[in-house]
Amino acid sequence: MDFAFFLIQLLNGLQYGLLLFLVASGLTLIFGIMGIINLAHGSFYMLGAYLAWSLAGLTGSLVAAILVAVPLTVVFGMALEWLLIRRLYERDHLFQVLLTYGLILVFEEMRSILWGDDVHGVPVPALLNASIPLTENLSYPVYRLFISAVCLLLALGLYLLIQKTRLGMMIRAGASNRDMVQSLGINIKFIYTLVFAIGVALAAFAGMINAPLSSVFPNMGGQVLIICFVVVVIGGIGSVKGAMVASLMIGLADTFGQVLLPEVAGMIVYLLMAIVLVWRPAGLFGRA
Amino acid sequence: MAPARTRQFALLACALLLAAFPLVGGTFYVQLVVKVMILAIFAMSLDLLIGFTGLVSFGHAAYFGLAGYALALLGPKYEAASLWWSLPAAMAVCALFAFLTGLLVLRTRGIFFIMVTLAFAQMLFFVFHDTKLGGGSDGIYIYNKPELKLGDFALANLDKTEHFYWLVLVLMVAVYLLLARVLGSTFGRALVGIKVNEHRMQALGFPVFRYKLASYVLAGALGGLSGYLAAVQFGFVNPEILSWHQSGAVMMMVILGGMGTLYGPVLGAFAFVLLQEAFSNQAWFGAWAKHWQLAMGLFIILVAMYLPQGLAGLLQKFGRKDEAAQAEEEHG
Numbered sequence: 001m002d003f004a005f006f007l008i009q010l011l012n013g014l015q016y017g018l019l020l021f022l023v024a025s026g027l028t029l030i031f032g033i034m035g036i037i038n039l040a041h042g043s044f045y046m047l048g049a050y051l052a053w054s055l056a057g058l059t060g061s062l063v064a065a066i067l068v069a070v071p072l073t074v075v076f077g078m079a080l081e082w083l084l085i086r087r088l089y090e091r092d093h094l095f096q097v098l099l100t101y102g103l104i105l106v107f108e109e110m111r112s113i114l115w116g117d118d119v120h121g122v123p124v125p126a127l128l129n130a131s132i133p134l135t136e137n138l139s140y141p142v143y144r145l146f147i148s149a150v151c152l153l154l155a156l157g158l159y160l161l162i163q164k165t166r167l168g169m170m171i172r173a174g175a176s177n178r179d180m181v182q183s184l185g186i187n188i189k190f191i192y193t194l195v196f197a198i199g200v201a202l203a204a205f206a207g208m209i210n211a212p213l214s215s216v217f218p219n220m221g222g223q224v225l226i227i228c229f230v231v232v233v234i235g236g237i238g239s240v241k242g243a244m245v246a247s248l249m250i251g252l253a254d255t256f257g258q259v260l261l262p263e264v265a266g267m268i269v270y271l272l273m274a275i276v277l278v279w280r281p282a283g284l285f286g287r288a
Numbered sequence: 289m290a291p292a293r294t295r296q297f298a299l300l301a302c303a304l305l306l307a308a309f310p311l312v313g314g315t316f317y318v319q320l321v322v323k324v325m326i327l328a329i330f331a332m333s334l335d336l337l338i339g340f341t342g343l344v345s346f347g348h349a350a351y352f353g354l355a356g357y358a359l360a361l362l363g364p365k366y367e368a369a370s371l372w373w374s375l376p377a378a379m380a381v382c383a384l385f386a387f388l389t390g391l392l393v394l395r396t397r398g399i400f401f402i403m404v405t406l407a408f409a410q411m412l413f414f415v416f417h418d419t420k421l422g423g424g425s426d427g428i429y430i431y432n433k434p435e436l437k438l439g440d441f442a443l444a445n446l447d448k449t450e451h452f453y454w455l456v457l458v459l460m461v462a463v464y465l466l467l468a469r470v471l472g473s474t475f476g477r478a479l480v481g482i483k484v485n486e487h488r489m490q491a492l493g494f495p496v497f498r499y500k501l502a503s504y505v506l507a508g509a510l511g512g513l514s515g516y517l518a519a520v521q522f523g524f525v526n527p528e529i530l531s532w533h534q535s536g537a538v539m540m541m542v543i544l545g546g547m548g549t550l551y552g553p554v555l556g557a558f559a560f561v562l563l564q565e566a567f568s569n570q571a572w573f574g575a576w577a578k579h580w581q582l583a584m585g586l587f588i589i590l591v592a593m594y595l596p597q598g599l600a601g602l603l604q605k606f607g608r609k610d611e612a613a614q615a616e617e618e619h620g
Contacts, residue, residue, distance in 0.1 A: 037402055037403070084593075093344055094547075095543075095592045095593075097344065097346060098540060098592040099589050099593065101536040101539070101540070101588060102584075102585045102586070102587070102592060103585065105581045105582070105584055105585030106589070108581060108585075109579045109581045109582035109585065110582070113582075222532070226407065226410050226532065229406060229407060230403075230407050232403065233404055233407065237400065263418065263419055265418065266414030266415075266418040267411050267415060270411035270414070277392050277395065277396065277404065278392065281395040281396050282396075283400075
């Protein structure tokens with residue numbers, strides 16, 4: 001493996017990891033703060049991708065599609081929390097699994113009814129449709145770099161939001177003691193709704209921005225969901241930092257696995273998870 | 289009449305009715321009931337974990353699929369395998385997998401446990417999906433149904449739908465009796481104790497981890513039994529049988545029927561499959577039959593919200609009302 005090839009795989013691995021982070025961070029926040037296991041999180045990724053595809057078809061521009069679609073997903077997330085998820089806070093995890101499993105079926109069929117069962121491509125925005133030559137016959141697409149940069153910016157924004165703002169303080173307080181926060185006069189219900197909506201929007205955004213690379217296809221949410229579970233398990237529930245470290249680990253392990261050991265690539269991430277579990281049952285950054 | 293006695297009679301009556309069904313039912317329905325009874329075994333094995341040990345496993349399809357692959361891979365390709373060794377072998381493979389993964393997953397709890405069991409099942413999915421071991425995503429055909437012979441005498445010909453039906457029925461009843469026996473023992477009581485309060489059981493001196501592992505392995509082996517039977521019924525295995533949708537479906541059967549009751553999951557398996565057949569019935573739902581998962585999804589959401597004790601809970605409620613009415617009559 002020469003250097004240029006290695007560099008390409010490294011960049012691909014990082015880009016994949018950063019994208020996973022967008023989905024997994026929402027998942028881990030919803031676990032960590034609201035105590036909800038949300039199987040339907042992968043469906044939001046799928047929803048984002050399909051919205052991007054259909055709106056980009058209407059407006060002719062992916063950027064415009066994203067600008068329209070993100071607010072839609074925020075509203076969608078808030079409505080969903082208000083309508084269903086809210087009823088699950090006090091319930092056993094078992095029922096959370098069941099209800100969100102039911103949601104997956106509903107979302108998949110809605111997708112099938114609204115958008116059909118075909119695979120669709122989404123064009124890369126013209127401005128970013130270029131490649132950086134590395135050697136004579138190898139080059140790297142600018143769009144992938146763009147995705148990595150956007151994901152990094154969002155990760156930074158999320159960090160600042162949670163650690164440095166008043167809202168972030170309320171979110172963290174709500175995670176450790178819901179009733180106390182409530183009695184201090186903070187509207188914890190609204191905070192939960194907001195956290196859920198942020199998670200939905202992040203996952204959907206990941207689907208939108210990745211649509212030109214992955215294309216848009218039925219059941220695309222399922223695979224992302226399970227990989228993100230692995231990310232959350234490795235990183236530790238509720239830890240955004242852990243989600244970042246684990247996402248990058250998984251992204252790199254999977255990408256290099258596909259290249260070096262294609263036969264067992266599908267299993268590598270799970271083996272990684274098993275190893276981490278032996279070593280630290282609560283994940284790398286989890287509180288035991 | 290004592291409620292326990294009533295239940296025993298009801299179960300016995302159901303078993304007899306089921307035993308008589310192939311004599312009157314058409315082949316399609318007999319095969320449908322076979323499928324349901326296999327899923328009922330599968331659901332009972334999961335109920336041991338969810339309903340009695342308090343372990344919410346979301347990767348139970350792993351055992352269902354693994355046993356099927358064990359039959360396909362261990363059995364001779366162009367001859368019939370003998371049920372006498374192939375069934376125990378398939379169950380042993382599942383028990384071994386449960387033991388090895390159990391050592392890891394039982395170190396975690398709560399949401400973690402759910403996700404880790406799912407992840408291990410998914411790992412197995414990719415083992416069969418990505419490698420050539422089990423024919424990749426196409427799967428493998430099982431050309432000959434296993435033989436059930438005593439010496440040279442064939443006890444049953446599994447190519448015959450009714451024979452296979454009765455075998456599955458016998459095994460379903462056997463699994464029910466076995467689990468009822470296990471759960472009535474000290475070990476079973478301790479499992480329920482662990483479900484309610486693990487730390488207390490630990491403090492009382494019970495080897496909690498070993499008990500949980502034993503329960504996990506038993507559930508895996510029984511899940512394997514159902515997977516073996518399913519592979520025999522359909523004559524092929526592919527990675528779909530261990531996908532996480534299968535794990536979700538069986539969890540749905542357990543809860544729909546009523547977890548922690550053992551007969552509930554059997555009811556749940558019947559209700560689930562019949563609903564699936566109903567929702568995808570074109571004569572009833574026309575063009576919407578294609579989208580039967582929408583109705584199923586909505587139904588699952590409703591059950592999760594409004595029917596936490598499942599059908600068994602409903603039955604018990606009516607049972608209690610009857611008893612109360614009776615008591616009132618006697619005293620009034």
